[in-house]
Amino acid sequence: MLAKYLKFILKKGGRRYLPSWESQFQWLRYSCTEDSAYCKYCVVFRDEGGLFSSKSFTDWKNAVGNKRLTLKSHDDSVDHKNAVEKAKNFISVCEGKKPSLCLSLSKAYEDKVKRNHDILLSIIDVIIVLGQRNIALRGNWDKIAHQEDGNFQFFINWKSNFDTVLKDHLEFKQHTSL
Known part of the structure; x- marks a missing residue:
């Protein structure tokens, strides 16, 4: 669909971005202004910069094939998988399927307050x-056993x-x- 509207710039050796890569790698996005590719997940959710996130990808020769498989290796990378999970x-939070972190923390705080209240x-x-x-x-402090035997402590232990x-x-x- 992208190929209908765009003309991709040919690099040395007649290489260029192939829109068919997007069907194989759903995360791949092409920038017309930079003639480069990015990962839609890693640009937004990756913890540190790298290829396909802050550094664009333009090595069309080694994108797929038998030697480097750059697109496949990015697809299998831990950083990419973490970014996909974060996305x-x-x-899920935006759609209301999962509670937000703030809501989870508020719930934990609320539970702690209720427990302390009880x-x-x-x-x-x-x-x-x-x-x-x-x-x-009050009661007496038993120096030998190192414990108090007062009424309050006795009834607290009993109630527990x-x-x-x-x-x-x-x-x-x-x-x-x-």
């Missing part, structure tokens, strides 16, 4: 119950037996948290 992800509710429940019963929160969120928190707690 597919971008299109942990605090469990801790506040214990404090309220102990306060309603006029039971002191049936509160999985609190149990997970206690198992993976930081230095200063419960």
Whole structure:
């Protein structure tokens, strides 16, 4: 279809860009102004410059054939495959098939806030119950066992037996948290 409208410039040895390459390599795009070829994925999504992205391709002699197979080697390259994957992800996000990174991060943050809220509710429940019963929160520090045996700690540990969120928190707690 492109060949109908364009005349491709002949290089030394009568070589030129062949539009038929585009049917074999769907990513290949021709620039009339530069008489060169680019990869539509790598131009936009490749991490670092290279052939077919920031450097145009004009070596028509070695595009296909038995020796160099430049188009085929680009098609098989890791950088190209990564760029294609990024393009597919971008299109999926634009079409609403996948959530955006911002939305995913917001969801993760929202989940963490909800988890922390649930942990605090469990801790506040214990404090309220102990306060309603006029039971002191404090206890004694056992220097030999290096642990506190206070009422608060006892009831927090007891509640964690049936509160999985609190149990997970206690198992993976930081230095200063419960």
